[in-house]
Amino acid sequence: MIRKIVFACLAGSLALGASACNTVKGAGQDIESVGQAGDEAIN
Template sequence: MAKKLIIALGVAAITFTATACNTVKGLGRDIESVGEAGDRAI
């Protein structure tokens, strides 16, 4: 029982970590595109 709980928590932690990485990458792309748009406008 405890072993299954530990495995489930580990899988959940890996899933949340992977999701956070993708979110940070997307945020970086958004910021970069805003900067490029500002450069083109100037």
């Protein structure tokens, strides 16, 4: 029983961690595109 609970917690943590990485990656791409747009506006 405890093994099932631990496995479920680990699986949930892995799923949340994977989605968080995608979110951070997307935010990084957004910030990068804003920086590029600023560079183009200055030039």
